[in-house]
Amino acid sequence: MVQWTPNTDTDLPSCPSSPPSPDALNKLLFPTNRELREKLFDLLKEPLFRRRTDISVRQHRELTTARIKRLHQEGVFRNTIALQKPEGSRRYDNVIAVLTLLDHSLEVKLGVSFGLFGATVHKLGSKQQRDFWIPRLENFEAFGCFALTELGHGSNVRGIETRATYLPETRQFEIHTPNETAQKYWIGGAADSATHSVVFAKLTIRGIDYGIHVFIVRLRRPDGTIEPGIRIADCGEKAGLNGVDNGRIWFTHVRIPREDMLSGLSQVAPDGTYSSSIPSANARFGVMLAALTGGRVGIASNAIGTAMLGLTIAIRYSFQRRAFAPSEGSLEVPLLFYTSQQRQLMIPLATSFVYGFCARDLSDDWYRAIESGSVSKRTHVVSAGYKALFTWFMQDALQAAREACGGQGYKSDNVIAPLKADRDVMLTFEGANTVMMLQVGKTLLAEFGSATRNSGRYDENSILSALNAIPRKSGSTKQLDSAFFRSTFLRLEKEQVVALGNQYSKALKKRGGSEFHAWNDCLEQAEKAARAHMCRVIHETFECHVKKAYEIDEHSADALGLCGQLWGANSIQQNADFLRLRCISINDATVIAGGVGDLCEKMTAIAKHLVEGIGIPQHLLAPIAVNYVKHNSRARL
Amino acid sequence: MARLSAVNPKELPLHSARGGPIFFQAHALQASSGPPLSAANQTLFDRAAREFSVTDTPRVPPNHLKWVQDAENNPDQFPDGVVCATPLFNISVMRRLLDNNHIELRDRLYQLFKHPDFHPRYGLSLAEERAHVxxxxxxxxxxxxxxxxxxxxxxxxxxxxxxVIESCGMLSHSLDIKMSVHYGLFGATIKLMGDDEQAARWMPLLERCEMLGCFALTELGHGSNARAVETVAKYQPSSRTFIIYTPTDSAQKYWIGGAFQTARWTVCFAQLTVGSVCHGVHPFLVRIRNDDGSVAKGITLADCGHKCGLNGVDNGRIWFDNVSVPLGHMLRRYSQVSPDGVYTSKFSSPDERFGASLASLSGGRISVASGCLNQAKIGLTIAIRYALSRRAFGPRDGEEVRLLDYQSHQYRLIPALATTYSMQIVLNDLHQKWHRQELGKQLHVWSSGFKALMTWHSLATLQEAREACGGQGYKSENRIGPIKNGHDVAVTYEGDNHILLQAVTKTVLPEFIRGVRNGVFQGHFAYLNERGALQRADLSVMDARSLEYAEIVFRRREGAVFAKLAKQLEKMRQSGMSALEAFNNSAIVVEEAARAHTELIMLELLQRRLKSLDAEGQHDIVHALQMCATLYTLKCMDSSTVFVRSGALPATEADRVHNLLLSCCKEMRPYVLDFVKAFGIPAHLLAPIAFDYVGHNSRARL
Incomplete structure (x- = not known):
């Protein structure tokens, strides 16, 4: 492979005398399972893992299965989920973080069985059920899918219509699809591969509705034939992710043994007596969907990995590609000379570092939550917020990367555009982003309500407790230091939350007390409050990482600090609400708008080191990231 | 529109018939004045098509015909309470206004697209997709x-x-690009750059497709900076030919639509060298393939390969190895070389000459903008119709609520709808001026600015529409996802959007600076002569829905941003920076200025058009468009920090604008169905989720 020789042109901002070391950065970004990552990167050099374009849906699906087989053969998944421990989950997540750089379909197909099916059994199954199923999943003796979504019910999971009726006389459950909107839809792996499915259905015993419960249903026999009573159809061609065989499932009075209801939390005795360790139906429902929270944690983190891949390619290309000459007859300058190009790429690069560390924190919280068995409100809120913000960011970053490479960015060989198409689905699956943000907003509204009842003070444990003491404007706008960002972000957060609270109580009066309609009048404001909250949380979280980094490597910490500044300044300058709600003055805004340009230039000076710090090996990049002229040369026809 | 079942493809008249519908009689006067398709044409096409060796496997999504038929039988099968009892405007009048001309021709093409050859296909291989197009x-x-x-x-x-191009674009982006490259870029270059004799000789041939062409400008190493192309055309007086060659690998022609498999000819842009003098970039008509499909002598062709979309177009790469081109094949309207090697040109500077040779790109940019707005229309129609039938969540013990009745959903789709309307009205104006060839420098500025803002708007709208439909928006048969992938390319081709914006400012700024120097502003900036009054205007007593309100704010913004830019550039120049450096270091403000300028121009055109419609007595239409225009300007003001930062909009007014934006969405909500119907897109060019999505997905249809 040709080594990458970025331009060290004098036209580009000059590199500081003590740049960050890529190695140190890489260790900060990926502190665990480093050997495993290396081994996997090596394995992905095999021809089977070469990137493919122009393959049919069928070929893509087959390729995905073949790749999973090969990974399994190499023992890549050993001691991941079957450990049922944080280190196993962390190991699994590291495997996925590498595979995600190759193909989204591969990641999703594994994620459905290991993550969604596996986590559901882990969370909701009895010990016996866990110990039976999870090792089988890890060994591919069973391949699971996750039948939650129905044609008519996506984000509103509570509305699903599939029925599970208990039949005491035969000690069986009967699973049934009562109408067309109740068909299970988009079920990854269902169309032609999964052997089993966790099926979410409304449990009825002797005419009494106990709400949604989960059942394990075999879809296919070992010989591949489909179980009687089950009808499966293909969801067909999609705008991306075609390596995953999404399917539709109808159940016609399918009977399964009593033992196949996941019974960790709720049980049905042979005579039909229902019992549950969580008596409230609402609370039970929340727990049922815990696997989705895990999914969101993974999505948030892989979104950042994906953004980094696209940005790496675009930045490397921008170092070597030249356009326009400063004067007649002189050499054209590299694209990164242009401040518009710098801005297009450096802002997302900085943001990807900021979010990357935040995503890792969330994963760590999640591992702790699995172990302790309880998920904190903070983790719920942060997982929803990060899932939405990070996937939206990823899509914007990939769009910027694609545009920054011009037509080359549109070529499938060069990865970015197909990556973007493949990843687009992340914005709506596992909870549509807008709905995620509104969940955050709803929690904020509740916290605000409690504080109002408590003479305006937030409880110590409230996720909004920081709003109790908002520093007056502090820090320096010119320096763009941490204190400035913190006070500015807190002020916006406060303004937005208060606006949400006030708007809601006004709407409630106007709507004659209908909470549903009052809430609907506030959705736009709720999203604004949610964004402001997440912005402050991200800043807080990332600052801790920068501090920690100073204990390890000063130059890397400086670089991270720069990323934080650029992300912060850009967050302010692209959101008109800071001005509208008087969190900054017009003068501040002008200073910040200019500051963004300067910070972009500083980032460009160390962009090469940052990109090398991300450390994606060349075989997972693209021709334009290496030597685009040579790759296109006539000699290679 | 006729029902699908009534259409027998054999009955579709494939050639003009003077006895046809009224439109066609009128149309036939012009359209059929050329000879009918000749036998030669048929064979050339057949041969070209045969070279796409793969047979076109019609992988039409299952049940395509069934849902189309359902949709036509019952287009408005929505839950109760969707359609407003009092329509705002006449849908067909509005459609005529939006589509502007040749309505019947468009409908005739839409009708043709019911033929099985035009049914949608997904999951095709590169080769299959090309054959299909x-x-x-x-x-x-x-x-x-x-x-x-x-x-x-x-x-x-x-x-x-x-x-024709726009209608084809409604069906397939590959189809419209393939055709625009041939007729538009290749053809228009011959028409514009060739002299009358050349145009008369080649245009009829290419319009009858007896000469298939492509447009070889971009090189591997040179895209946006087209002046730097390296391909050389050296004049040889002895043989009275030009010798065209590719000196380096970065000079290979790249991305040339139609070059890999289809085109027989190309207009090749190359540096003309006569003796030892290089006269800059000129266009030459070069044969790249013989009519039998074999590659011409000295030509090497290669495939650009698979792309993220637009795979029906065979973009190719071309190398020239001392290809000999007759003297008469240099397009010579403006510049020519005499047989003995004397170069003459009607332009004195290479700059002007270069500008003229790329004139066909201006028209191209307008086409791109217009195609993109049409894609936004498709996305919006599908997403809005789906949002009217799909329900989710609801009050306790109540029915689930329609997606479009959620504030967040309205906010996502309705401003985009209003913007699309506003932009279409504005673009029609530019289009008309282009058709009448009325514009000079403005053409360049407007087409650049409009292309940038409209393509970005379209892409953002498709993204919103796709997300608004959830997973269904990602399914290929529902069109939005694939359309978005296909149209992404629009933001960088025919001029990268950022570079176009910079070009806008570069062209307009001198006019501003002249005004500052002279103390009197002329032309567009004349409003600045009353800048005292402009600053003093009290927005708080004005109706923020009025376009006068927006005009004040947009003008203040433009004035402030240009003043800031001029000052900044001046300071940088004084500190010893070169013009390029200073401009580059101000790129952010430069783009802000271009946006401010373009949005103000759009607003002015919009106001003018509303006035003229009002004078024509079209009050309902004006009322509806006024709604769109208000929402569009509010959205502009609410989403950019520049307005408040530049002092154009006080923070208290920004609050008012923000609140008003939300209530305007709500006010427009009851009429959205009519607004999307007026786009005039027939059911078979929409998607199953735009109609009965449950019926389409029912088990009975497996």
Whole structure:
């Protein structure tokens, strides 16, 4: 492979005398399972893992299965989920973080069985059920899918219509699809591969509705034939992710043994007596969907990995590609000379570092939550917020990367555009982003309500407790230091939350007390409050990482600090609400708008080191990231 | 529109018949004045199509015909309470206004698209997709609409050309690009750059598709900076030929649509060298393939390969190895070389010459903008119709609520709808001026600015529409996802959007600076002569829905941003920076200025158009468009920090604008169905989720 020789042109901002070391950065970004990552990167050099374009849906699906087989053969998944421990989950997540750089379909197909099916059994199954199923999943003796979504019910999971009726006389459950909107839809792996499915259905015993419960249903026999009573159809061609065989499932009075209801939390005795360790139906429902929270944690983190891949390619290309000459007859300058190009790429690069560390924190919280068995409100809120913000960011970053490479960015060989198409689905699956943000907003509204009842003070444990003491404007706008960002972000957060609270109580009066309609009048404001909250949380979280980094490597910490500044300044300058709600003055805004340009230039000076710090090996990049002229040369026809 | 079942493809008249519907009689006067498709044409097309060796496997999504039929039988099968009892405007009048001309021709093409050859196909291989597009082009060409279009040099001809391209774009982006490369870029270059004799000789041939062409400008190493192309055309007086060659690998022609498999000819842009003097970039007509499909001598062709979309277009790469081109094949309207090697040109500077040789790109940019707005229309129609039928969540013990009745959903789709309307009205104005060839420098500025803002708007709208439909928006048969992938390319081709914006400012700024120096502003900036009054205007007593309100804010912003830019550049120049450096270091403000300028121009055009419609007595239409215009300007003001930062909009007013934006969405909500219907897109060009999505997905249809 040709080594990458970025331009060290004098036209580009000059590199500081003590740049960050890529190695140190890489260790900060990926502190665990480093050997495993290396081994996997090596394995992905095999021809089977070469990137493919122009393959049919069928070929893509087959390729995905073949790749999973090969990974399994190499023992890549050993001691991941079957450990049922944080280190196993962390190991699994590291495997996925590498595979995600190759193909989204591969990641999703594994994620459905290991993550969604596996986590559901882990969370909701009895010990016996866990110990039976999870090792089988890890060994591919069973391949699971996750039948939650129905044609008519996506984000509103509570509305699903599939029925599970208990039949005491035969000690069986009967699973049934009562109408067309109740068909299970988009079920990854269902169309032609999964052997089993966790099926979410409304449990009825002797005419009494106990709400949604989960059942394990075999879809296919070992010989591949489909179980009687089950009808499966293909969801067909999609705008991306075609390596995953999404399917539709109808159940016609399918009977399964009593033992196949996941019974960790709720049980049905042979005579039909229902019992549950969580008596409230609402609370039970929340727990049922815990696997989705895990999914969101993974999505948030892989979104950042994906953004980094696209940005790496675009930045490397921008170092070597030249356009326009400063004067007649002189050499054209590299694209990164242009401040518009710098801005297009450096802002997302900085943001990807900021979010990357935040995503890792969330994963760590999640591992702790699995172990302790309880998920904190903070983790719920942060997982929803990060899932939405990070996937939206990823899509914007990939769009910027694609545009920054011009037509080359549109070529499938060069990865970015197909990556973007493949990843687009992340914005709506596992909870549509807008709905995620509104969940955050709803929690904020509740916290605000409690504080109002408590003479305006937030409880110590409230996720909004920081709003109790908002520093007056502090820090320096010119320096763009941490204190400035913190006070500015807190002020916006406060303004937005208060606006949400006030708007809601006004709407409630106007709507004659209908909470549903009052809430609907506030959705736009709720999203604004949610964004402001997440912005402050991200800043807080990332600052801790920068501090920690100073204990390890000063130059890397400086670089991270720069990323934080650029992300912060850009967050302010692209959101008109800071001005509208008087969190900054017009003068501040002008200073910040200019500051963004300067910070972009500083980032460009160390962009090469940052990109090398991300450390994606060349075989997972693209021709334009290496030597685009040579790759296109006539000699290679 | 006729029902699908009533259409027998054999009955579709494939050639002009004077006894047809009224539109066609009128149209036939111009369209059929050229000879009917000749036998030669048929064979050339057949041969070209045969070279796409793969047979076109019609992988039409299952049940395509069934849902289309359902949709036509029952287009408005929505839950109760969707359609407003009092329509705001007449849908067909509005549609005529939006589509502007050749309505019947458009409908005729839409009708043709019911033929099985045009049914949608997904999951095709690269080769299959190319073959399919070729097949469609052939059928469209057989209608003969393109004959005497651009070659005629008339308003009607240019309009007809655009109407055909736009209609084809509604069906397939690959199809419209394949055709625009041939007729538009290749053809228009011959028409504009060739002299009368050259145009008369080649235009009829290419409009009858007896000469298939492509447009070889971009090189591997040179895209946006087209002046730097390296391909050389050296004049050889002894043989009276130009010798064209590719000196380096970065000089290979790249991304040339149609070059890999289809085109026989290309207009090749190369540095003309006579003796030892290089006269800059000039266009030459070069044969790259013989009519039998074999590659011409000295030509090497390669494939650009698979792309994220637009795979029906065979983009190719070309190398020239001392290819000999006759003297008469240099396009010589403005510059020529005499047989003995004397170069003469009507332009004195290479700059002007270069500008003229790229004139066909201005028209291209307008086409791109217009195609993109059409894609936004498709996305919005599908997403809005789906949002009217799909329900989710609801009050306790109540029915689930329609998606479009959620504030967040309205906010996502309705401003985009209003913006699309506003932009279409504005673009029609530019289009008309282009058809009448009325614009000089403005053409360049407007087409650049509009192209950038409209393509970005379209892409953002498709993204919103796709997310608004959730997973269904990602399914290929629902069109939005694939359309978005296909149109992404629009933000960088025919001029990268950022570079276009910079070009806008570069062209307009001197006019501003002249005004500052002279103390009197002229032309566009004349409003700045009253800048005291502009600053003093009290927005708080004005109706923020009025376009006068927006005009004050937009003007203040433009004035402030240009003043800031001029000052900044001046300071940088004084500190010793070169002009390029200073401009580059101000790129952010430069783009802000271009946006401010373009949005103000759009607003002015919009106001003017509303006034003229009002004078025509079209009050309902004006009322509806006013709604769109208000929402569009509010959205502009609410989403950019520049307005408040530049002092154009006080923070208290920004609050008012923000609140008003939300209530305007709500006010427009009852009428959205009519607004999307007026886009005039027939059911078969929409998607199953735009109609009965449950029926389409029912088990009975497996």
């Amino acid at each position: 070729m097949k469609m082009w052939k059928r469209v060409a057989a209608l003969g609409f393109m004959q005497n279009s651009l070659s005629a040099g008339t308003v009607e001809g240019r309009q007809r050309y655009d109407a």
